[in-house]
Amino acid sequence: MTHTQKRIMTNNIVMVLSTLSALLGLGFLFWILGVLVFNGIEALNMNIFIYEGAPAGYEESGLKQALVGQLLIVLYATAVGVPLGVLSGTYLSEYGQSSKLSEVIRDISDIMMSAPSIVIGAFVYAIIVIPMGHFSGYAGAAALAIIMVPIILRTTDDMLQLVPSTLREAAFALGAPKYKVIIQVVYRGAKAGILTGILLAIARVAGETAPLLFTSFNDNFMNTDMNEAMASLTVTMYNYATSPYEDWQRLGWAAAFILSMFILGLNIIGRLFLLRKRGQ
Amino acid sequence: MATIVNVPEEKILHVNHFEFTYAGSDTPNIKTLSMPIAKNCITALIGPSGCGKTTLLRAFNRMHDLYPGNTYAGEILFEGRNILDTKEDLIALRSKIGMIFQKPTAFPMSIFDNVAYGLRLQGIKNRSEVSDRVEKALKDAAIWKEVNSRLKHDANGLSGGQQQRLCIARAIAVEPEILLFDEPTSALDPISTQGIEILVSELKERVSIVIVTHNMQQAARVSDYTGFMYLGELIELGRTEELFVTPKEKLTEEYITGKFG
Ligand SMILES: Nc1ncnc2c1ncn2[C@@H]1O[C@H](COP(=O)(O)OP(=O)(O)OP(=O)(O)O)[C@@H](O)[C@H]1O
Ligand SMILES: [Mg+2]
Numbered sequence: 001m002t003h004t005q006k007r008i009m010t011n012n013i014v015m016v017l018s019t020l021s022a023l024l025g026l027g028f029l030f031w032i033l034g035v036l037v038f039n040g041i042e043a044l045n046m047n048i049f050i051y052e053g054a055p056a057g058y059e060e061s062g063l064k065q066a067l068v069g070q071l072l073i074v075l076y077a078t079a080v081g082v083p084l085g086v087l088s089g090t091y092l093s094e095y096g097q098s099s100k101l102s103e104v105i106r107d108i109s110d111i112m113m114s115a116p117s118i119v120i121g122a123f124v125y126a127i128i129v130i131p132m133g134h135f136s137g138y139a140g141a142a143a144l145a146i147i148m149v150p151i152i153l154r155t156t157d158d159m160l161q162l163v164p165s166t167l168r169e170a171a172f173a174l175g176a177p178k179y180k181v182i183i184q185v186v187y188r189g190a191k192a193g194i195l196t197g198i199l200l201a202i203a204r205v206a207g208e209t210a211p212l213l214f215t216s217f218n219d220n221f222m223n224t225d226m227n228e229a230m231a232s233l234t235v236t237m238y239n240y241a242t243s244p245y246e247d248w249q250r251l252g253w254a255a256a257f258i259l260s261m262f263i264l265g266l267n268i269i270g271r272l273f274l275l276r277k278r279g280q
Numbered sequence: 281m282a283t284i285v286n287v288p289e290e291k292i293l294h295v296n297h298f299e300f301t302y303a304g305s306d307t308p309n310i311k312t313l314s315m316p317i318a319k320n321c322i323t324a325l326i327g328p329s330g331c332g333k334t335t336l337l338r339a340f341n342r343m344h345d346l347y348p349g350n351t352y353a354g355e356i357l358f359e360g361r362n363i364l365d366t367k368e369d370l371i372a373l374r375s376k377i378g379m380i381f382q383k384p385t386a387f388p389m390s391i392f393d394n395v396a397y398g399l400r401l402q403g404i405k406n407r408s409e410v411s412d413r414v415e416k417a418l419k420d421a422a423i424w425k426e427v428n429s430r431l432k433h434d435a436n437g438l439s440g441g442q443q444q445r446l447c448i449a450r451a452i453a454v455e456p457e458i459l460l461f462d463e464p465t466s467a468l469d470p471i472s473t474q475g476i477e478i479l480v481s482e483l484k485e486r487v488s489i490v491i492v493t494h495n496m497q498q499a500a501r502v503s504d505y506t507g508f509m510y511l512g513e514l515i516e517l518g519r520t521e522e523l524f525v526t527p528k529e530k531l532t533e534e535y536i537t538g539k540f541g
Binding site (some may be wrong): 167170171172174176177180186187 | 371372373374377378379382385401454
């Protein structure tokens, strides 16, 4: 075999192997999605949105408490996590730049991003749930906010740094004070990227179960008081899916389907933002 | 010491024993440089790459202060004050000394908002005054005809040459005393370059201009005075036609005849 033939053969083998593994991954993905959609759609009906949880065997049982609880917890987490993340990302990119302090903050935030979320749940349990003496929606929102901050901080930092420094200089050269340069010029230039980072961070925390188990816990009934234990789609799904009752398991599928569609939706919107930005 | 000849009485800036060192550099990047900048004239700065043209230009509006660790010495007099003074109000200074960069720097907003940006910074809120001044600036920058039907469109949709003229409109809208240009045409095609050159020549009735250029024909075409810099020093400054035809310094002659650089 000549040298060239050998090279072509190696090339073909590598190509076939990598294509096969890509197909394998895709196959599993569609399998998971297929099962989810099949079971989820079957379990969906209006009752899910109208009724709260009920003992097994009741016709009139639904996921209302979990849908509302999930929305509230994610909303509160977003209200805290987004400003904190965006502002600290702004500090890193615009004020700290490559100072020691910023490098340390970047490293810590990278470590936090890879910390197991259950550890963050345990942390919030120790500093909020135990002192307060009970589970609460606030504690759940705090845990999710802590998970959001490093993600948003990092994307904000990266997106702001992508804005060319000549754009900042041009604004300064017109006599703009620094905060106006940041708010009126730099944020505008990085808008799409920052928004995408926020959406992806929301999508990421919306699917968390472990940190909620110790913090907002669960509630089978409708509750809008953030100071009480609160249901969420993920924890409800976990409870129902592991129960022996078939109607509860169906509710678990419905919760899984709704949650996945929500997260998928956020991901698609986030990507559309970026595409539109690139298209300009 | 540099040879400085035939610069008129009226000066807008006076650089005196100016020295500048970038953060991390152990020797000064500009060494005890003195030069007058004539009022309502165009002064070109020429010289080989790395000789300090940009560095000097960016000292005139204290752009170097945006990055930590750069040090100045000496003085630059403007309206009777030394603008290198640590107490100098940089925001006020920069609204009087505008700057145009090598690459167009249109802000990510509409054409109108780009030009209105500096006006709004100065606290001009009256809508009709803002739009009158935007229109006037766009006309003065010779771009009004091309954009008047799409003022609300994103400025990044304009061509490079149009964006550069938009940046000039934005800079002149606030009626500065001085405009600093750092190789404003090096990223543009010949037609756009010609447009910018004509514009610069017309502007000198109202503002004093300093322009850095690599293109000696450009310096000869547009400027009244030319300064030749070499290794962080000013070698010669004089009337453009004299400097190019009968340079006093041997180094200047070698540079303009293409012996180095
Ligand atoms: N940010 C910086 N930090 C440190 N040194 C710098 C910096 N910018 C420029 N220098 C140095 O200062 C000197 C002058 O640079 P400057 O950019 O002013 O040259 P120039 O005449 O504008 O060159 P060009 O024609 O290539 O634009 C050069 O030796 C350069 O290496
Ligand atoms: Mg330069």
